[in-house]
Amino acid sequence: MKVYQGANAFNIEQPTVVTIGTFDGVHAGHRKIIERLNNSARANNLESVVLTFFPHPRMVLQKESGIQLINTIQERKQLLEKTGIDHLVIHPFTHQFSRLTALEFVRDILVHKLNARKIIIGYDHRFGRNRSADINDLKKFGEEFNFEVEEICQQEVEKVAVSSTKIRKALEEGKVEKANNYLEQAFTLSGKIVRGKGMGKDLGFPTANLFLEEDYKLVPRNGVYVVRAKIGEEMVYGMMNIGTNPTVGGTEKTIETYFFGIDQDLYSSYLSIEMLTRIRDEKKFSSIEELKTAMKQDQAFSRQFIQDNYA
CATH class of the missing domain: 3.40.50.620 (HUPs)
Structure with missing residues (x-):
């Protein structure tokens, strides 16, 4: 072409x-x-x-x-x-x-x-x-x-x-599976990985922070999602949070992804991340420990969803 x-x-x-x-x-x-x-x-x-x-x-x-x-x-x-x-x-x-x-x-x-x-x-x-x-x-x-x-x-x-x-409309409501059915392919967020505040690492879930250069790109509703991306030659799965991280006092909207089984520096790399399904709304938890518990539950949900649909 x-x-x-x-x-x-x-x-x-x-x-x-x-x-x-x-x-x-x-x-x-x-x-x-x-x-x-x-x-x-x-x-x-x-x-x-x-x-x-x-x-x-x-x-x-x-x-x-x-x-x-x-x-x-x-x-x-x-x-x-x-x-x-x-x-x-x-x-x-x-x-x-x-x-x-x-x-x-x-x-x-x-x-x-x-x-x-x-x-x-x-x-x-x-x-x-x-x-x-x-x-x-x-x-x-x-x-x-x-x-x-x-x-x-x-x-x-x-x-x-x-x-x-x-x-x-489906994406604005966070219904990525519905959107993907219309598209007949996964909805994608693409951008450069930039440095964040390191809070994910402190919680035991180091995240890659995606920066979208184009302000007209539609970002789905705030919440936690199961995602995947091709990193090098490998398809890697993970979970993404879209939102402001209210539990730790965040105010700016970010797109952060914790990839399973990845131990490499992704900073400055360009990733296209496919969104597979929604787990839950973003929530302000009463404590850091409660947030960690929720993230472990999110991870368990994600791994089961991946096992059921992509293994």
């Missing part, structure tokens, strides 16, 4: 089949659409192109919404690469871009830049300034500029549109 930072960087001569969307989560519904894209590309001797946008349009046009995304743009790239598409175009979404008319978007981006001979798009897709144009307009443009439009039916579109929202 070749990646292009904007449509202006795309300059291949081979005609293409294009689909358009934000693809947050790259979940099961998205992958069905991309499978159709790839099949069409092979059947018609075209190159498959996914046109996506960053920042998310709502981050630009509706800043007050405070939207949090399932994937960072880097995670989205990695997930889309697994789908087997030929080209990924990440076009910068700006106020200026949002002001393009439907004609300008189709003619200047889809036809002249992306060399589209076919576009696969949802029946309710809207585009152009103020989202004024719909699929019927796109079909008319197709006749004018010599490209085919393949319409994704209402049932498929609704699955895609609803699932991203459902996934975000």
Whole structure:
């Protein structure tokens, strides 16, 4: 898969089949659409192109919404690469871009830049300034500029549109298993391991503190979770706490993971941690000893869950 930072960087001569969307989560519904894209590309001797946008349009046009995304743009790239598409175009979404008319978007981006001979798009897709144009307009443009439009039916579109929202809601409620079922893969938090206050080590549970660089990345509800990560060539399991550590007087939100059976310095390494299930809410305990007891119970729960599901 070749990646292009904007449509202006795309300059291949081979005609293409294009689909358009934000693809947050790259979940099961998205992958069905991309499978159709790839099949069409092979059947018609075209190159498959996914046109996506960053920042998310709502981050630009509706800043007050405070939207949090399932994937960072880097995670989205990695997930889309697994789908087997030929080209990924990440076009910068700006106020200026949002002001393009439907004609300008189709003619200047889809036809002249992306060399589209076919576009696969949802029946309710809207585009152009103020989202004024719909699929019927796109079909008319197709006749004018010599490209085919393949319409994704209402049932498929609704699955895609609803699932991203459902996934975000499930994560906000801490229901990672439900989110993972929608995604058909584990939800991931990715970042650099940074030094913390060392409280976990004092408690007998030394933790790796994950720093998320992207402030738009959705972090699940505070609590304790069973997780895993690939460290070197080994898949390592553990338990993660998301929260403020109220028992020891913490106030800042942290993401801390205690990996089982790991005795190595992880500082400055970059980890992608998969979230598997939720154990419990974060709680302020009446004493350090009570906290230690709870953490031992969390560890026992985690090991049993891993044994039952991943052994």
